[in-house]
Amino acid sequence: MSQKLKIAFYWAASCGGCEIAVLDINEKILDVVKIADIVFWPVAMDVKYKDVENMPDKYIDITFFNGSIRNSEQEHMAKLLRKKSKTLVAFGSCAHEGCIPGLANLNNRDEIFEQVYVKDKSNVNPKAVMPKTTTTVKEGTLKIPEFYDTVKTLGQTVDVDYYLPGCPPPVKLISNAIDAIAQGKLPPKGSVLAPLKAVCDECPRKRDNKKITKIYRVHEKAPDPDRCLMEQGIICMGFATRSGCGAQCLNVDMPCTGCGGATPNQPEVGAGMITALASILGIDKEPGQYTDEDVEKLMNQIKDPVGTFYMYSLPASILKRKVMKK
C-alpha cells in the first residue's frame, strides 16, 4: 500500500463495550497501525475535536461508529463524521439495530424520568425535581443536552456503508473486516460484514428435529449439554440470528439471545423467530398462513415476546415503538 489509510473510531450512545472490543483485538492492533493512521479515537487519545471539523470532506478513509443516537450532540457527530469519511461503518448492535439500550423505546421520556428521578426506591426527592436542559444557579446558567424521546440507529440518522453486527462485534469479525480493508476487498456497499449463515450453523449441539410442547426458562431447567436448547424447550434465537460469534453463548450452555441481528433471509430477528417457533411447536403451516389463533396460542407460551424477540433490535424493527405517546 503506497499510502496509509486514515481510520477513526467514535462512540455515541454506547456502553463502551464496543470500544473494549477494539482493544480485544490485542496484538492485531499492531497490524492496524501498520496499514493505517488512527486520526480520531476519543477514548484512547487526546484529540482535537476542532481538527475533525477542519478536516476536508472525505478526509477519513474509514470511520467505525458505535453506539446509537440519543441526543443532539450524538446526532451532530454522526453527521459530521459522515461528511468527513469515505466509508462509514455502523459498529456493533447499538449502531446497527439499537440493541438493548434501544428497549428504552418501549417507554417515553416522561415515563423514564418519572421512574428514575421520582419512583426509584432510593430517591429522596419530595419536590420531584427533574433535570432540565437549562438551569440557573447562583453563579450562572448550566446547560445539558436534550434527552431525545426515541433511540435511533446510525442508519436512521445518516447514510451507512457497512454494518458490523454483534454486542459487541466478535473479535473475529473485526479482524476479518480489518483484513478486507487492508486488501481493498470490501464487499458491496450496504453489506453486513458477517457470515450469511445462522448461529445454529456454528453451534455444535445435536438436533433431532424434535417438536416441543412446553417452553422452559433458563433458570427452570439444567439443559443437556450436547443437545439443541430449542429442542429442549429453551428459547434460543440461533435459528434467526446471524453467525460470526462462534455460538459463544452456547459454549456455556446459555441460549443465543440474538445480538448478531437477523439472518440475511429474514426481514428481522423477531419475524424469523416466530416462524421457527411455530414449526418447532408443531404448527405445521407455511409461514404467513398461521391463523390468529395459532399465533396467539404460541405467544401465550412466551413471556414478554417483545423483550425476547426484539431484545437487540427494537429501534430498527417494524414494531418501532409499542406506543408512541408523544
Place this chain on the structure above:
Amino acid sequence: MKEIVIDPITRLEGHGNVSIFLNDKGEVENAYLKIPELRGFEKFCIGRRAELMPQLTTRICGVCPVAHHFASVKALDAAFNVEPPSAAKKLRELMNCGYYIYDHTLHFYYLGGPDFIVGPDAPAEKRNILGVIEKAGLDVAKEVIKHRAYGQKITAIIGGKATHPVCAIPGGISKALSEENRQEIETLAKSSVEFAKFTLKIFHDLVLGNSKYLDLIKSDAYTMNTYYMGTVDAKNKVNFYDGKVRVVDPSGKEFLKFEPKDYLKHVGEHVEEWTYSKFPYLKKIGWKGFAYGPDSGVYRVGPLGRLNASDGMATPLAQAEYEVMYKTLGKPVHGTLAFHWARLIELLYAAERAVELAKDPEITSTNIRNKPGTPGEGIGIVEAARGTLIHHYTLDKDAMVKDVNMIVATTNNYPAICMSIRDAAKGLIHGGKVDQGILNKVEMAFRAYDPCFGCATHFAVGQMPLTVEVFDSNKQRIQTLQR
C-alpha cells in the same frame, strides 16, 4: 463572572462536562460536573423476564459488565430465595477477579496512569497509552496488552463472552469449569500476580520515587476528608464479591456496617436539575450539599474507598503493599490521587485471589445450580472496580420484573468527584490564568476515580475532546481553548 467549560473530558469511560465559574478577581467561585445523558434502564427493564436481568444490565457498561452481571444475579438469588452452591459462588468470584485484572490494568496503563507515567505536564498527545509505551518501553507494552487480555480470557472462559458475559443464572452459574480450563486460568492468574508486582514496581519507581508526584498526592488541592464505603468479609478484609457493606468516618472509625438487604436504610439519592445523574449520600447524616467532613453525608467508594473502609487485604502480597501505603500516607488516606495506588494493590489482590480460587479443589465441581424458589424481592451487592454496586428488583408471581432500583458504582462517587474538581480548580486556577497544564491537573482530580459515567447514570458513554470557554462577567466569550 467568568465561566470555563471543560467539555467533554477525555480519556475517561463516559462523558462529563465541567463548567468552572470564576469571580471578578479570576478566582474559582464554583465548578459543576454535568452528566449529559440518561438511558433509563430502571424503566425499560420493567416487564422483562427476571432471568434476563443479568444480561440486560450488563449493557449499562461495557467496561464493567461482569460487576453488573453478578450484582444482578445476586439480586435474583435473593428474589428467588435461593442460595447458590458453594462452587457456583467461587466460580462467580473467580470470574470477578478476572474482570478486576483486566479493568484495573486498563485504567492504570490506558486511562489514568498516563498522567503519572508520562507526567501531568507532558503534551496532551503524549499522555496516552502510546506515550506510556514510549516511556516504559515496548516490552512493558507487550506485558500490558497480554495481561489485560488474560483478565478478559478468564471472564470469557467462565462467562462465555468477556464483554457481556452470559453465565449467571439465579441459583448458580450455567456451566461447570473443566479441568483443562481450570489449568489455563491458574496459569493466567499466576502470570497476573507477577504482572501486578511488576506494575507496582513501576509505580514505586516512577511515582513514589519522584518527590514532586508524592507532594502532588499529598497536596491540598487533591485532599478531601469524607466517609468511605466498601464491602468486607467477616474479618473486615476487602472482598469484591460478597460480605457486608462497611462505612468508616473521616477519622477512619467504623460508622456503619450493614447487610446488603438493608441498604435503603443507609443510602439515599438526591436529585439536581442541572445533571442527569443523581447524588447518593448517607441517610444518617443527610444531604448537606457539596461539602465534606464528618457533618456531610458524602462518601467515597472504589479502590481507595474500599481500602480505607477495611482492615486489610485477604492475600499476603496485597496485604504487605496495603501496609506500605498506609505507612507512607497515614490512615485513612484522604488524598484523591492515592486511588491509583489503591487500585494497584487491588490488582495484586485480584490476581492472588484468582490463583487461590483456581487451585481450590471445589472449583471444578459440577454442583453449580440450585433450584430457585418463589419469586419476590431481592437486593444484590458486589464491588465493581469503581465501587459498591447495588441492584434491587421486585418480581411478580410469574418472575417478571415489576420494579428496579440501582445505585451504580461511579454514581456513589459523583458528589465527591464534583467537589474534587471544584477544589482542584480552586487550588490551581488563580487570577483567571487558565492553561492546558492546569486544566489537565484539574482533570486528573476526577480521572483518579476512574469514573465511568456510562455507569453513573446508566446513560450513554460518549466522549469528545476538551473545550474550554472563558466568559467574562457580561457573558461575552473572551477565550476558547481546545485540545
